[in-house]
Amino acid sequence: MNAVGILDWVLLGVYFALLIIIGVQTIRRVKSADDFAVAGNRIIWPVFFGSLAASFLGGGASLGVAGKAFSDGYVYMFAFFGYAVSFLLVGLFVAPRLKRYAGAHTVGDVMDEHYGKSGRLLTGIMSILLCAGILGAQALAIGTVVNATLGLPQGPSIVVGMGIVVLYSSFGGAWAVIQTDMLQFVFLGVFIPVTLILALGEVGGPSGLVDSIPDAHLTFGGGYSAATFVGLFIAFLLGETLVPPYAQRTFSTPDSKHARRGFALTGIFSFLFYFVAATLGLVALALYPDIEPDQAIPKLVMALVPAGLVGLVVAALLAVVMSTASSYLNSASVVFVKDVYQPLVAGEISTKRKLSLERGLTLLVGTLATGFALVVPSIVDALIYAYSFWAPTIVIPLLIAVLFGSRSKPAALTAIAAGAAATLIWLVWFQERTGLDPIVVGAGVNLVAFVIAQAVTRKPTPRKPVAA
Amino acid sequence: MAVYSVLLYGVPALVIAVTLYTGYLGFKFYVAEVVNEPSE
Numbered sequence: 317m318n319a320v321g322i323l324d325w326v327l328l329g330v331y332f333a334l335l336i337i338i339g340v341q342t343i344r345r346v347k348s349a350d351d352f353a354v355a356g357n358r359i360i361w362p363v364f365f366g367s368l369a370a371s372f373l374g375g376g377a378s379l380g381v382a383g384k385a386f387s388d389g390y391v392y393m394f395a396f397f398g399y400a401v402s403f404l405l406v407g408l409f410v411a412p413r414l415k416r417y418a419g420a421h422t423v424g425d426v427m428d429e430h431y432g433k434s435g436r437l438l439t440g441i442m443s444i445l446l447c448a449g450i451l452g453a454q455a456l457a458i459g460t461v462v463n464a465t466l467g468l469p470q471g472p473s474i475v476v477g478m479g480i481v482v483l484y485s486s487f488g489g490a491w492a493v494i495q496t497d498m499l500q501f502v503f504l505g506v507f508i509p510v511t512l513i514l515a516l517g518e519v520g521g522p523s524g525l526v527d528s529i530p531d532a533h534l535t536f537g538g539g540y541s542a543a544t545f546v547g548l549f550i551a552f553l554l555g556e557t558l559v560p561p562y563a564q565r566t567f568s569t570p571d572s573k574h575a576r577r578g579f580a581l582t583g584i585f586s587f588l589f590y591f592v593a594a595t596l597g598l599v600a601l602a603l604y605p606d607i608e609p610d611q612a613i614p615k616l617v618m619a620l621v622p623a624g625l626v627g628l629v630v631a632a633l634l635a636v637v638m639s640t641a642s643s644y645l646n647s648a649s650v651v652f653v654k655d656v657y658q659p660l661v662a663g664e665i666s667t668k669r670k671l672s673l674e675r676g677l678t679l680l681v682g683t684l685a686t687g688f689a690l691v692v693p694s695i696v697d698a699l700i701y702a703y704s705f706w707a708p709t710i711v712i713p714l715l716i717a718v719l720f721g722s723r724s725k726p727a728a729l730t731a732i733a734a735g736a737a738a739t740l741i742w743l744v745w746f747q748e749r750t751g752l753d754p755i756v757v758g759a760g761v762n763l764v765a766f767v768i769a770q771a772v773t774r775k776p777t778p779r780k781p782v783a784a
Numbered sequence: 785m786a787v788y789s790v791l792l793y794g795v796p797a798l799v800i801a802v803t804l805y806t807g808y809l810g811f812k813f814y815v816a817e818v819v820n821e822p823s824e
Contacts, residue, residue, distance in 0.1 A: 341818050358817060362809035495818060498810040505803025509796030522788040585802060591795050 320466055324627030331503070331631035332480055335496050335638075339484025342491035349670040352489030353421040353650040354568035359494060364569050364578030367497035367639075369585050370504065371561055372403070374450075374640035375457040377586070378508060378593045378633070383609035385597030389530070391538025393594035395545055398552030400586035406557060407580030412572035413718050414563065422647075423563045423714060424655030430717035431728040433659055438732055439710055440655025443560040446706050447648035448685060449699030454641035455689035456696060461633045464614035465626075474689055477638060482682030485642045486675050490568060493642045500635030507632035508613075509592050510625075515599040515616050525595075528602035544751060551753035554707035558714060560651055561643035645685070649677035704743060708735035708758025712766055727770035735762030 346352050359367070377399075384392035417426050423443060428436035458477035459470030484492040519525045532538055537545065556562070562579075569575045593613075600612035607615050617629045653673050658665060665673070688695045712735070713728040722728075739758030747754055816822070 338814075338818075345818055345821060360813060362806050363813050366803075366806045366810050491818070495814055498807065498814070501810075502803055502807040505807075506800050509799045512796045513793065516792055522792045523785055525792070526785070526788055585799070588795050588799050588802075591791070592799055595792060595795075 320626055321623040323624045324630070327624075327627035328631055331499075331628075331634075332476075334499055335480055335484055338495045338499065339488045339492045342484075342488035342495055345491045346487075346489045346671070348667050349421075349653075349674065351491060352671055352674050353646075353654075354564060355490040355494055357568060357570050359565075359568040359574070360570065361574040361578040361581070363494060363498060364565060364574060365581040365585070366501040367494040368562060368565050368578060368582045369589075370497040370501040370635065370639035371565065371643035372399075372556070372582060372640075373504060373586065373589055373636060374454065375461075375637050377590060378504070378636050379457075379461075379610060379613050381590055381593040382597035382600065382612040385533075385594035386601045386609040386612045388540070389533030389535070389538040389598070390594055391536065391540050391545065392548075393590050394536055395540070395548040396552055396590050396594075397587060398549040399556060400583045400590065402553045402557050403583030403586060404580055405583075407576055407578075407583055410558070410715065410718055411566050411575040411579040414566050415569065415572040415575050417567075420567050421564060422567075422651050422654050423558060423560055423710065424651065426563075426714060426717060427710070427728070428655075430721075430723050431713065431725045435713070435725065435728050436655050437659060438729075439714075440651050440659075442702065442706060442710055443651040443655065444648055445699060445702035447560055447644040447651065448681065449696065449702045451641055451644045451648065451681070451685040452689050452693075452696030453700055454637050454644070455685050456693060457637045458634065458641075459689070461614070461630070461637060464611060465617055465630045465633065471690055474686060477634065478641065478682060478686040478689075481638050481642045481645065482679060482686070485645045485682065486678040489674065489678075490564070490646055493646045494565070494568065496642060497639045500639040503628070503632040503635040504639075505589075507625075507629045508589075508596075508636075511613070511617060511621060511629055512592050512596050512599070514620050515596060515603070518620050519599050519602045525599060525602055529598055533598060533601070547752045547756055550759075551755040554711060554759050555703065555755055557707060557711045559706060560647040564647050564650060565643070645678055645682050648681045649674045652677055652681075701743070704754050705736055705739055705758070707755045708739040708762050712759060712762045716766060722770065724766075724770045724773060726773040727766045730769035731762045731766035734765035735759065738762070 350356050381393060381396055414426065417429060420426060424436040424439040427439040455474050455478050459474040462468050462473035463470050484496055516522065516525065519528065526534065566575050566579060569578060596616060597612045600607065600616050604615055617626065621629050653670060657673070709732045713731050716722045735758045738761035739754045742754040742757045
C-alpha cells in the first residue's frame with residue numbers, strides 16, 4: 317500500500333483552501349433571497365450541468381456502484397442506469413417547463429401554484445426530512461472515505477469536512493454551493509477515471525480484466541431475475557426525481573433552454589460515470605477478490621495510485637460526498653423558510669430577514685446533521701427512510717401538475733396520503749419477504765389514487781350557452 | 785476484445801475530456817460573474 321506523503325497532504329489542503337476561498341468570494345454576490353436560493357437565476361447551462369452532476373453523483377454512484385459491481389457485476393450498473401434515464405427524461409420534458417414558474421425557488425412553489433397551501437406545506441415537510449436524511453448520510457460518508465483512505469479517525473474527519481461545507485453554504489448560499497460544485501465536478505470527473513486507467517494497467521488491460529472475473533459479471537442480466545432487475549430499475553428511475561436540490565438548481569438557470577440542456581447532459585454524463593465506477597469495482601474484484609465490496613475504490617486508490625496523486629484522488633472522493641452535502645444543506649434551509657415558515661407567518665418577511673433566516677438555518681441544520689452523524693447515527697438511519705417516501709408522495713402529483721396542468725387539490729392530497737401509507741406498509745411488512753422496493757409499490761398506489769380521486773372529484777364543465 | 789478496449793479506455797477518456805471542457809467554461813463563468821462581478 318502506498319504511503320500518503322507530504323505532497324498528498326498539501327494537495328488535500330489546497331483543495332479545502334480553494335473551497336473556502338470560493339465560499340468567501342461568493343459572499344458579495346448574495347444580496348437577496350433570490351441570490352441565496354437560486355443564484356439570481358444567472359446559472360448558464362455548462363455550470364448548471366457541472367453543478368448538478370456533482371450534486372447528483374454522490375457516494376452511491378461511485379463507492380456504491382463499484383461495490384455492487386464487485387459483488388453482482390455490470391447488471392447492477394444497468395439497473396442503476398434508471399437514475400440516468402430519469403435525468404434524461406426530466407431534462408427533455410420537465411425541466412424546461414419548470415422555468416415557466418416565475419420566481420419559484422422550491423418544489424413547494426410549484427405545488428402551491430397547482431394544489432394550494434396544503435400542497436406546499438406537505439411538500440416542504442417531505443423535502444426537509446429528505447434533505448436532512450441525505451445530509452446526515454453524506455456526513456457519515458465523509459468519515460468513511462477519510463478513514464478508508466487516509467486511516468484517520470471518523471469523528472474529527474466529519475467535523476472538519478462538514479465544517480467547511482457548512483461554512484461556505486451559510487455565507488455564499490447557492491452561489492457558493494454551485495461554484496464549489498464546479499470545482500468538485502472537475503476533481504471527481506478527472507481523478508476517478510484516472511484511477512480506472514491506472515488500475516486497468518495493473519490488471520493487464522481489458523483482456524486481463526475480462527479473463528480474471530466471472531463471465532456472469534459482464535452480462536446484461538447477471539444473476540438477477542427479471543423481476544428483481546425491473547423493480548430496481550423503476551425504484552432508481554423514480555427515487556430521486558426532482559428532489560429539492562435538483563429542482564432548485566433548475567430554477568437557478570436563466571431560461572428553459574439552459575434548463576433542458578444542463579439537465580439532459582447530466583443524464584448522459586451519468587451513464588458514462590456509472591460505467592467508470594462499475595468497472596473500478598470489477599478491477600478491484602480481479603485484483604483483490606477477498607476485500608469487502610464497499611472497499612473496492614478506496615483499496616484501488618491506496619494500492620495503485622502513486623504518492624502525490626493520492627491526495628488528489630482522495631479530494632475527488634471527498635468532492636463526490638461534499639458537493640452532495642452542500643446542495644442538500646442549502647435546499648433544507650431554503651425550503652424551510654419558503655415552504656414551512658413563510659406560510660405559517662402572517663405578512664411578508666423582509667429580504668434582509670429572509671436572508672438572515674436562511675443563513676442561520678443553514679448553520680443550524682448543518683451543525684445538527686454533523687452532531688447526529690457523530691453522536692446518534694441511528695437518527696440519520698431513520699431519516700434516510702424519508703428517501704423512500706419522496707417518489708411515492710410528491711413526484712407523481714408534481715409531474716402531473718407540470719406536464720398536464722392539473723389543479724385538483726383533493727387528488728393531490730389523496731395521492732400523497734395513499735402513497736405514504738402504501739410505502740410505510742410495504743416497508744414494514746412486505747419488503748423483506750418480497751424483495752420489491754417500497755418506492756415501486758408506493759408510487760403505483762400514488763398514481764392510481766391520484767387518477768381515481770381526480771375523476772371522482774372533477775367538477776362538470778359548464779356547458780356553453782347555445783346561441784338562439 | 786476490441787470493443788472492451790474501446791469502452792474501457794474510451795469512456796474514462798471521454799469523461800475526463802467532457803469534465804475538463806466544462807470546467808474551463810465554468811472557470812470563465814466564475815471569473816465573469818464572481819471575480820469581476822457585473823454591475824446590475
